[in-house]
Ligand SMILES: Nc1ncnc2c1ncn2[C@@H]1O[C@H](COP(=O)(O)OP(=O)(O)O)[C@@H](O)[C@H]1O
């Protein structure tokens with residue numbers, strides 16, 4: 001069937017269409033085998049990926065100029081579409097883009113409690129082929145399995161901060177690792193000395209979102225949030241606000257900042273809770289790339305040569 005079909009997919013700028021050229025996309029897009037092999041398929045399909053529908057479907061207008069194409073899409077129809085596939089492939093490509101410029105340098109994720117340092121850090125380490133370490137877990141292992149909360153109770157916060165610095169010192173001698181630091185790692189200047197041996201990335205998440213996330217999992221593992229009485233969200237929000245007032249500025253020492261509000265605005269989402277860890281990890285790699293480019297182009301004054 002001769003079909004005048006030109007597919008116009010206009011993905012957000014952060015999606016790398018090259019990932020999918022010539023590959024069959026999951027969903028209702030069907031192409032004759034010849035179209036795929038001879039890659040005579042041309043054009044772009046207009047996909048309106050809207051947050052409330054991005055997970056389930058996409059409205060597409062498909063016109064392909066190709067003979068023998070069996071594409072059967074019509075303007076305005078709604079089709080299942082595997083956006084997770086696109087995001088995962090984009091994340092992999094971003095990692096491959098960044099990796100050569102890292103020269104094996106490690107990455108340290110900093111941010112308030114619940115900002116996603118562990119969740120996003122694991123994703124980044126996986127696509128980079130780096131090892132992942134959670135600083136709190138290393139401290140607990142060094143204390144024969146004593147939990148962070150128990151360390152605070154039995155030994156006090158200052159003792160914990162000393163162990164945190166010891167862990168970061170050890171990690172700073174390693175290469176090709178992604179580290180999820182504890183939310184308070186930014187407090188001590190000595191910790192920045194160790195983290196600046198690698199590249200530090202601040203996950204900047206609004207307090208409201210942090211409070212919702214922590215309320216969902218409870219404050220048991222976060223002793224600094226234990227003090228207040230009330231509903232879980234209010235307790236978390238109140239304590240996080242106090243902690244932010246005390247140390248919020250310190251996070252800005254990071255080499256790269258990942259603002260979830262900026263990503264959500266870029267993507268047209270109403271709320272940062274629409275953002276998946278993969279989307280955040282993609283942005284993290286983009287911000288690392290920007291930092292590395294700036295680092296490379298920074299002129300060394302002649303006098304310093
Ligand atoms: N992008 C996200 N959207 C929604 N929930 C998230 C996101 N990232 C992390 N979370 C959840 O928030 C909680 C804290 O995440 P975690 O990675 O442990 O943060 P941190 O290591 O910074 O304390 C976990 O329950 C996690 O599943």
Ligand SMILES: O=C(O)C1=C[C@@H](OP(=O)(O)O)[C@@H](O)[C@H](O)C1
Pocket residue numbers: 111112113114136148181182183184185221222223224
């Ligand atoms: O913000 C903080 O001072 C802390 C954050 C915690 O790590 P997470 O950021 O993983 O919760 C943990 O290190 C300890 O409870 C202290």
